[in-house]
Each structure stands twice: as structure tokens, then as C-alpha cells.
Amino acid sequence: MAKLREIQDITICESTAEMLTKGRKEGVSTSFDRADEMKPCPIGAQQACCKHCFMGPCRLSAKAPYEKVGVCGANIDTFQARGFARAIAAGTAAHSDHGREMAELFLSVAKGENSDFEIKDEKKMMVFAGQMGIETEGKDNQQVGIELGEACLAQFGQQAGHVKGLELAPPKRFELWKEKGYLPRGVDREVVEMMHRTHMGVDQEYYNIMQGAIRCSLADGWGGSLISTELSDIMFGTPKPIAAEMDLGVFEKDQVNVIVHGHEPQLLDMMVRLADDKKLLAKAKAAGAAGINLVGMCCSGNEMLIRNGIPHAGNFMQCDTAIITGAVDVMMVDVQCIMASLAELSKCYHTKFVTTNYRCHIDGAEHVEFHGEHDARAAGIELMEIGINNFKNRGDKVQIPSTKTKMIGGFSHETINYMLGGSFRGSYTPLNENIINGRIRGVAGVVGCTNPRVKHDWVHVELVKELLKNDVLVVQTGCSAISLAKAGFMDPAIAKKYCGPGLAEVCETVGMPPVLHSGSCVDNSRILIALSEMVKTGGLGDDISDLPVAGAAPEYMSEKAISIGQYFVSSGVYTVFGVTFPVTEGTKFADYLFGGMEEDLGATWAFEPDPYKMAKMMIDHINKKREALGIMEKKERVLFDMEARRQLEL
Numbered sequence: 001m002a003k004l005r006e007i008q009d010i011t012i013c014e015s016t017a018e019m020l021t022k023g024r025k026e027g028v029s030t031s032f033d034r035a036d037e038m039k040p041c042p043i044g045a046q047q048a049c050c051k052h053c054f055m056g057p058c059r060l061s062a063k064a065p066y067e068k069v070g071v072c073g074a075n076i077d078t079f080q081a082r083g084f085a086r087a088i089a090a091g092t093a094a095h096s097d098h099g100r101e102m103a104e105l106f107l108s109v110a111k112g113e114n115s116d117f118e119i120k121d122e123k124k125m126m127v128f129a130g131q132m133g134i135e136t137e138g139k140d141n142q143q144v145g146i147e148l149g150e151a152c153l154a155q156f157g158q159q160a161g162h163v164k165g166l167e168l169a170p171p172k173r174f175e176l177w178k179e180k181g182y183l184p185r186g187v188d189r190e191v192v193e194m195m196h197r198t199h200m201g202v203d204q205e206y207y208n209i210m211q212g213a214i215r216c217s218l219a220d221g222w223g224g225s226l227i228s229t230e231l232s233d234i235m236f237g238t239p240k241p242i243a244a245e246m247d248l249g250v251f252e253k254d255q256v257n258v259i260v261h262g263h264e265p266q267l268l269d270m271m272v273r274l275a276d277d278k279k280l281l282a283k284a285k286a287a288g289a290a291g292i293n294l295v296g297m298c299c300s301g302n303e304m305l306i307r308n309g310i311p312h313a314g315n316f317m318q319c320d321t322a323i324i325t326g327a328v329d330v331m332m333v334d335v336q337c338i339m340a341s342l343a344e345l346s347k348c349y350h351t352k353f354v355t356t357n358y359r360c361h362i363d364g365a366e367h368v369e370f371h372g373e374h375d376a377r378a379a380g381i382e383l384m385e386i387g388i389n390n391f392k393n394r395g396d397k398v399q400i401p402s403t404k405t406k407m408i409g410g411f412s413h414e415t416i417n418y419m420l421g422g423s424f425r426g427s428y429t430p431l432n433e434n435i436i437n438g439r440i441r442g443v444a445g446v447v448g449c450t451n452p453r454v455k456h457d458w459v460h461v462e463l464v465k466e467l468l469k470n471d472v473l474v475v476q477t478g479c480s481a482i483s484l485a486k487a488g489f490m491d492p493a494i495a496k497k498y499c500g501p502g503l504a505e506v507c508e509t510v511g512m513p514p515v516l517h518s519g520s521c522v523d524n525s526r527i528l529i530a531l532s533e534m535v536k537t538g539g540l541g542d543d544i545s546d547l548p549v550a551g552a553a554p555e556y557m558s559e560k561a562i563s564i565g566q567y568f569v570s571s572g573v574y575t576v577f578g579v580t581f582p583v584t585e586g587t588k589f590a591d592y593l594f595g596g597m598e599e600d601l602g603a604t605w606a607f608e609p610d611p612y613k614m615a616k617m618m619i620d621h622i623n624k625k626r627e628a629l630g631i632m633e634k635k636e637r638v639l640f641d642m643e644a645r646r647q648l649e650l
């Protein structure tokens with residue numbers, strides 16, 4: 001039996017440590033312990049195996065990668081490229097299927113066929129309609145909404161032309177994509193083609209496979225993900241800075257604790273309204289509870305935290321520990337990042353674990369189907385009642401950690417525009433000016449999952465600390481944002497303690513935290529838009545690849561993360577991943593990802609599990625870009641104080 005890690009070596013999160021200790025005492029299995037018991041397959045980890053046909057699976061040696069080939073003759077580079085490209089296709093499919101769901105829901109609302117949801121941000125709807133090429137002049141809102149919904153849906157099955165969202169990129173980047181043949185025609189088409197090309201006996205040259213994979217990744221970032229984020233904002237509200245509480249301490253001992261975990265915001269949006277429903281509250285009281293405490297988890301939680309300030313229980317690696325509190329009356333899940341083990345674990349406590357989406361059933365779970373487009377409220381009530389009825393079954397295993405952190409989230413690209421530029425002349429100019437004058441060295445997107453193979457939250461937090469110290473503004477999404485929020489980095493007051501003097505001064509003047517929570521993992525498209533706006537604002541080059549910016553996913557675990565990483569590289573952003581990287585070092589394929597891509601895209605991948613080295617790589621890259629822009633020297637201070645902002649607003 002493998003030796004399990006000591007709890008203090010597993011996580012830096014106090015509440016997680018407390019619950020893991022409780023879980024071990026109670027004899028339950030968690031994903032951290034299973035990670036210790038099941039070592040990763042070294043051949044698979046290096047993508048040195050191929051199982052795409054049934055003459056194999058074939059395995060090559062990472063020590064002598066070119067010594068042999070597979071049964072069909074495929075070499076190590078083909079093996080790796082196929083695996084990597086399929087991860088990109090799977091990630092693109094996940095984000096985009098989510099995006100399609102949002103488009104279908106939006107269309108049903110726009111047509112007036114669905115009264116369970118509404119259009120909350122008509123201004124954004126008009127802006128997005130214009131970006132999608134819809135003539136809005138002389139049309140009423142309903143007509144524009146219907147045309148927008150239809151145009152978004154068409155992006156998935158489109159067979160020719162290009163995905164419209166790509167036109168939001170700087171013109172130089174768009175031209176590069178066009179010239180190289182990287183413009184995705186339609187989202188689904190690129191995923192299907194990637195699956196075809198990586199089938200046995202089709203595309204067997206690593207470089208050519210990756211050309212298709214680059215195109216596929218762009219269909220994710222500027223297609224499926226972008227559509228998902230924009231339509232979600234239109235229906236559920238565009239995020240604005242909002243206060244919330246984060247961590248397992250958000251559970252209430254005397255209330256019905258309801259967790260929504262997954263990714264698609266419509267389920268949690270419905271639950272937000274039902275948590276205040278008088279009849280349901282009366283039922284909760286009749287069941288002996290003081291009320292209903294609605295809590296988000298993972299990215300569903302992120303979606304609603306940044307819009308409604310709904311409390312958030314924690315990130316992907318805290319799902320087990322949420323159940324171990326013994327205080328969760330129902331955990332309802334939809335799609336993505338839901339561990340199968342939660343169904344069995346919930347049986348060790350009193351928690352009802354319920355799947356809600358036709359695309360995600362789990363052995364041992366109850367299933368109540370929730371469709372945004374029809375009878376959503378009725379299904380929502382049924383789900384809420386499962387939690388209320390289960391409140392009386394709480395046993396003596398309840399232990400709610402006391403840790404919860406106050407935070408400010410909700411930094412959409414519109415908000416960043418407003419915060420830095422003022423309400424009447426929202427603009428990225430102050431951000432660019434502060435980068436040019438050196439107060440802000442650059443911007444880093446730190447995103448992605450948590451992974452039981454590394455010390456939970458630690459890599460995220462240490463990386464961000466190093467970046468802040470060096471005046472790098474950090475924009476976050478996904479589970480990484482949750483790690484930093486729990487550690488207290490989304491409080492504007494921390495700027496003085498953790499940031500270099502320039503960044504601290506900017507944050508204090510504007511009143512924003514130096515770590516900006518921008519939403520869920522599908523919301524990384526917000527970062528693409530923000531980067532494009534920085535280029536269009538001027539002074540920092542004419543392509544995203546000119547900007548002093550870098551990306552990182554220090555504790556990633558999902559195929560979606562690979563797709564996100566590739567669409568950032570494809571858009572010109574140097575991107576570093578931690579944990580492990582699915583390549584065999586010293587091969588042509590690895591050399592292409594870590595070097596050769598620069599020639600095609602002006603950016604590359606990098607891999608480094610150590611957060612301090614990772615930070616250095618990102619800062620070195622940012623400095624290199626600053627040097628190329630001729631802004632390494634600090635210029636005269638141009639800081640946006642209230643007076644300057646007032647002048648802008650005149």
C-alpha cells in the first residue's frame with residue numbers, strides 16, 4: 001500500500017486540511033489519497049503511447065524515443081501530436097458545447113418562449129450583436145435578440161468563412177491567422193476535423209497535425225467560449241465589482257446548505273431566485289432550518305459569485321472536503337470537473353448527490369433533469385426540495401471549518417475599462433500608460449485548475465506573490481482565482497503588503513485588488529478581449545504578441561486547460577504550465593511547442609512546476625517585451641488619481 005502524504009504536505013488551505021484530517025479519521029477515500037495510491041503512468045504522462053487503433057496500444061521509450069515506431073509505423077512525434085491535438089479538440093468541445101447551450105437558451109428567451117430566464121443586459125446585447133455583424137438600426141430589441149441568438153448558433157455548424165469573434169482581435173493578429181490558414185471555419189467543424197485527422201492512418205506529420213490543432217483552439221477561445229461568456233453576461237448580468245465570501249466556512253449550521261457545482265450558469269441562476277422563494281423558505285422552516293444557504297463551487301460558483309456575490313465553498317480539489325463537512329444537504333451538479341467519487345463519498349455522510357444534466361449521469365447519483373429551456377423552475381423546485389427534505393437527516397458528523405475569506409470579484413473587461421478609465425470615457429488608456437511608465441511591469445493571466453499531484457493552492461499562491469512583488473498585475477479565472485481569493489489576495493488592502501511600489505500605488509489609487517477575479521474557466525475569453533483592447537488603445541505595439549503579458553496554469557488538470565493554453569499561445573501569449581506536461585523531452589514535437597511555435601505564432605508554450613522559476617520565466621518574458629517596446633526605463637508618473645478621473649468625466 002502506497003504511503004499517503006502528511007496533510008500539511010497536501011494543501012496550504014486550512015479548511016481543506018481540517019476536512020482531510022476529519023475524512024481520514026472517518027475512513028473515507030479522497031482524491032488526494034487516491035493520487036498517492038495511484039502513480040501516474042510514466043509512458044502516458046510523456047504521451048509516448050498511442051491507443052487510437054486496436055493493433056496497439058503501442059508504447060515507445062521516452063529514453064530512446066526514435067529507436068522504435070508503432071505497429072503502423074507512427075513515430076514519437078505523431079504519437080504526441082495526436083494526443084495533444086485530441087486534448088485540444090476535447091477542451092474545445094467542452095467549452096463550445098457549453099456555449100451552444102447558452103445560445104439555445106438565449107434564443108428561447110429572445111423569442112419569448114422561456115419566461116424562466118430574462119435578458120438582463122440589453123446594452124451589452126446591442127454591442128455584441130454589432131460585433132456579430134447584425135444590423136441593429138431600426139430593429140426592436142426582440143428582433144435583435146433573435147438574430148443574435150441565431151447568428152451565435154450558426155457559428156457552431158458553419159462550414160465556410162470564419163468564426164466571427166476572431167474579428168475582435170487586433171488586425172495584425174487576424175491577418176496572421178488568415179495568412180497561415182488558422183481561421184476556424186465553424187466550431188464543430190474544427191473539432192470533427194481534428195478527431196478525423198488524429199484517427200489511425202490519417203494525418204501523421206506532427207507539424208501538420210498541430211496546424212489543425214491551432215485552428216481548433218481558436219474556435220474555442222474566440223468562438224465557443226466567447227459566445228458562452230457574452231451570452232451569459234447578457235442573460236445573467238455583466239459582472240461588476242462585488243463583495244463575497246469564500247471557503248468551506250460559508251456553510252451554515254442551522255440552514256439548509258445547497259451546493260451547485262459544475263459550469264453552466266443557468267442552474268445556479270435559477271437556484272439564486274429559489275433560495276428567496278417564500279414557499280420554499282416556509283418549507284425549510286417547517287423542516288427545522290432557519291433558512292436556505294445557497295453556495296457555489298468550482299466554476300458554477302465563479303459564474304454567480306462575480307454576478308451576484310453568492311458565497312463560494314471552494315475549488316475543484318475541495319469538492320470532497322465540502323461533503324466531509326457533513327453539512328451539505330444537497331450537492332447538485334451539471335457538467336465538467338465533477339469527480340465520479342462524489343456519488344459514493346456522499347453516501348458516507350447524509351448528502352444527497354444529484355446529477356441534473358442529460359449529458360452527465362454518474363453511477364450512484366440521483367438524477368433530476370434540469371433544462372434551461374423548459375420547466376426549469378419546476379425542476380429547480382424539485383432539486384431544492386431534495387435539500388430541504390434532507391436537512392433532518394444531518395447526523396453527528398457535522399464539522400464546519402471556521403475559515404472564510406472576504407473578497408472582491410467581478411472584473412469583466414467592461415469593468416476594467418470603467419475602473420481605470422471612468423464611467424463616461426471608459427478606456428484602457430490608464431492601464432497602458434501605467435505599463436508604459438513602468439508602474440505596472442506587465443499583466444499575467446493566472447488561471448486553471450487545482451490538481452492533487454501538487455500541493456493544493458500552493459503553486460498558484462506562490463506564483464502570484466512573486467508576480468505582484470514584481471509589479472505584475474494578475475487577472476484570474478477558474479479554480480486558480482478561488483485559490484487566491486481564499487488566501488486573501490482579492491482584498492484591495494493587500495496591495496501595500498504584497499505588491500511592488502508601482503503596482504501598489506496604482507491599486508490604491510483606483511481602489512482595486514491587484515488580483516482580479518474575472519470568472520469561470522470559460523471566461524478566459526474576457527482576457528483575450530482585454531488584451532485586444534490594450535493593443536487597440538495604443539502604445540504597446542500592434543499585436544497581442546507585442547504586449548508585456550504572460551499566461552500560466554500552475555496546477556492544471558483538464559483537457560480544457562490544454563485548449564485554453566493553446567488558444568492563448570495561438571493568440572500570441574507566452575504560456576507556462578505546471579504539474580506535468582504531456583510531451584517527451586528532446587523530441588521534434590516538444591521542440592516545436594517550446595520553441596518553433598514562436599515563428600508561426602509569435603509565442604510559445606513553456607513548462608515549469610516550480611512557482612518561483614515559473615514567475616521568473618514570466619517576468620523575463622515581460623521584460624523582453626518591454627525592451628522590444630523601448631519602455632524598460634521608467635517615465636514620468638502618470639497616475640490616475642480622483643482628480644484626473646474627474647477631469648475625464650467632464
Ligand code: MSK
Nearest residue numbers: 299337448449478479
Ligand atoms: S472548474 S477546468 S478544475 S479551472 Fe472550471 Fe476548475 Fe479547471 Fe475545472
